[in-house]
Amino acid sequence: MRKKFDVAVLGGGVVGHTLALLLARERLKVALVQASRQQAAGDHSPDIRAYALNTASRSLLEGLRVWPDAAGAVTPVQQMVVSEPWAEPPAHLTFRGSEGHQEPVGPVGPVGSVGEHGGALAWIVDVAALENTLAQAVRFQGGIDLVDADPALLAGGPETLPQAALTVICEGKRSSHRDALGFGYARKPYPHTAVAARLDCTLPHGGTARQWFLDGEVLALLPMNGPQGQQVALVWSVEHARAAELLALDSASFAQAVQAACSSALGEMQTVGTPAGWPLELSQAERWVLPGWALAGDAAHAIHPLAGQGLNVGLADVAELVRVLREREYWRPLGDLRLLRRYERARKADVAAMSLLTDGLFGLFGHSDTRIQALRQWGLRNFDRMSPLKRWAAQQAMGRASA
Numbered sequence: 001m002r003k004k005f006d007v008a009v010l011g012g013g014v015v016g017h018t019l020a021l022l023l024a025r026e027r028l029k030v031a032l033v034q035a036s037r038q039q040a041a042g043d044h045s046p047d048i049r050a051y052a053l054n055t056a057s058r059s060l061l062e063g064l065r066v067w068p069d070a071a072g073a074v075t076p077v078q079q080m081v082v083s084e085p086w087a088e089p090p091a092h093l094t095f096r097g098s099e100g101h102q103e104p105v106g107p108v109g110p111v112g113s114v115g116e117h118g119g120a121l122a123w124i125v126d127v128a129a130l131e132n133t134l135a136q137a138v139r140f141q142g143g144i145d146l147v148d149a150d151p152a153l154l155a156g157g158p159e160t161l162p163q164a165a166l167t168v169i170c171e172g173k174r175s176s177h178r179d180a181l182g183f184g185y186a187r188k189p190y191p192h193t194a195v196a197a198r199l200d201c202t203l204p205h206g207g208t209a210r211q212w213f214l215d216g217e218v219l220a221l222l223p224m225n226g227p228q229g230q231q232v233a234l235v236w237s238v239e240h241a242r243a244a245e246l247l248a249l250d251s252a253s254f255a256q257a258v259q260a261a262c263s264s265a266l267g268e269m270q271t272v273g274t275p276a277g278w279p280l281e282l283s284q285a286e287r288w289v290l291p292g293w294a295l296a297g298d299a300a301h302a303i304h305p306l307a308g309q310g311l312n313v314g315l316a317d318v319a320e321l322v323r324v325l326r327e328r329e330y331w332r333p334l335g336d337l338r339l340l341r342r343y344e345r346a347r348k349a350d351v352a353a354m355s356l357l358t359d360g361l362f363g364l365f366g367h368s369d370t371r372i373q374a375l376r377q378w379g380l381r382n383f384d385r386m387s388p389l390k391r392w393a394a395q396q397a398m399g400r401a402s403a
C-alpha cells in the first residue's frame with residue numbers, strides 16, 4: 001500500500017527545501033520529491049550564482065538553522081551604489097544599510113534596529129553553500145521522506161506522485177506538473193539573458209554592491225568571500241546575442257569585457273569557474289491554488305533579477321503558506337480550496353507589486369528615447385537626495401513591508 005503524507009513538495013530547489021523543513025517543524029508528514037537542477041537540466045556544474053537575500057529571508061533561514069556558516073559563504077552588503085555612468089553628468093544613487101534601519105527605541109531597539117544584523121542592507125549568499133546546508137538539514141530532519149524524481153516520475157502525470165492531502169509545486173519556472181494541471185502561466189520573455197560569473201579583483205569590494213545601467217544593459221557586481229573579500233559575483237543582463245558572444249569568450253577575454261564595462265571599478269579581474277547564462281522572463285501563474293494543490297516560488301512567478309528579489313519573494317510565499325496552514329480551523333483539511341485561497345490572496349498582491357517594480361525598472365532603464373532618459377537621470381539624482389524616500393525603498397528591499 002502506498003504511504004500517505006500530509007504534504008508532498010515537488011521540487012528540491014531552495015524554496016522546496018525550505019518549505020519541507022517548515023512543514024516538518026509543524027509536525028506534518030512530508031514527502032520531498034526532488035530532481036536536482038543539474039539532473040533536470042542535464043547540467044552537472046555547480047551553480048555559479050550568488051543570491052542577495054533580505055532580512056526577512058535571513059530570519060526565516062536562521063530560524064530553521066540553515067543560514068550558511070561556512071567561511072566566506074555569506075557577505076553583508078553595507079552599501080549599494082547604482083550608477084548611470086554615461087549620463088551627462090553621470091547619475092548615481094547610494095543606499096547605505098543604516099538608511100533602511102530604524103533608530104533604536106529605549107534600551108532594546110525595535111526589530112530592524114542597526115544592531116540586529118550589523119546594519120547590512122542585504123547578504124550575498126553563495127548558492128551552492130545554501131543548497132548544501134539545506135540538503136543536510138533535510139536529511140537529518142525527522143518527518144521528511146526524500147523521494148527521487150526519476151525520469152519516469154518527472155514525465156509521468158500527477159497520479160504517479162506521492163499521495164498527500166496537499167501537494168505544493170515548487171518546480172521553478174519550467175514546472176511540468178503546473179502545466180499538466182492547467183494552472184495557466186502567463187509569460188513575457190525579456191530580450192535579455194543574465195550572464196552570471198565569479199571574478200577575482202585586485203581591489204577589495206568593501207562590502208559594496210555595485211550596479212550599472214549601461215544603455216539598456218544592467219551589470220551588477222555583488223561582494224563575495226566576506227567583508228574583506230576581493231571576489232565578486234557578476235549578474236549582467238544583456239541581449240541574447242551578446243550573451244552568447246560573452247559566454248563563448250575564453251576566461252581572460254571574459255574578465256576583460258567585464259572590466260571594460262565597469263571601467264575597472266575594482267581593478268583588474270580574473271574569471272573564476274565557468275560563466276553561465278539564464279534567459280530572463282516576467283511570468284506569473286493565473287491561479288496559484290486548486291483543491292489539494294498550490295504553487296510557490298518560481299513555479300508561481302518569475303521576475304527580472306535586477307532587484308535581486310526572486311528568491312526573497314519565493315521564501316515569503318512558503319512562510320505565508322505555512323502560516324495559513326498552521327492557523328487553519330481544526331476541521332479544515334490541508335487541501336481545502338478556501339484555505340488555500342487565503343494564501344493566494346495574501347501573496348498575489350505582493351508579487352504583482354514586485355513584478356511591476358522590476359518590469360518598470362527594466363523598461364525605464366532600457367528606454368532609448370532621450371526625453372525619458374533625461375527624466376530618468378533627473379529622477380536618479382533627486383531620489384539620491386530624498387532621505388525619507390530612500391529609507392522607505394531600502395526597507396522594502398530588505399523585506400520589511402511594514403517598516
Ligand SMILES: Cc1cc2nc3c(=O)[nH]c(=O)nc-3n(C[C@H](O)[C@H](O)[C@H](O)COP(=O)(O)OP(=O)(O)OC[C@H]3O[C@@H](n4cnc5c(N)ncnc54)[C@H](O)[C@@H]3O)c2cc1C
Nearest residue numbers: 011013015036037040051052172297298308309310311312
Ligand atoms: C542570474 C540570476 C540571479 C538571481 N539573483 C537573485 C538574487 O540575488 N536574489 C534573489 O532573491 N533571487 C535571485 N534570483 C532568482 C532565484 O534564482 C529564483 O527566484 C529561485 O531560484 C527560485 O527558487 P525555486 O526553488 O522556486 O525554483 P528553482 O531554483 O528553479 O528550483 C526548482 C527545482 O525543482 C526541480 N524540478 C523541476 N521540475 C521538477 C519535477 N517535475 N519534479 C521534481 N523536481 C523538479 C528543479 O530541478 C529544481 O531543483 C536570480 C535569478 C537569476 C536567473
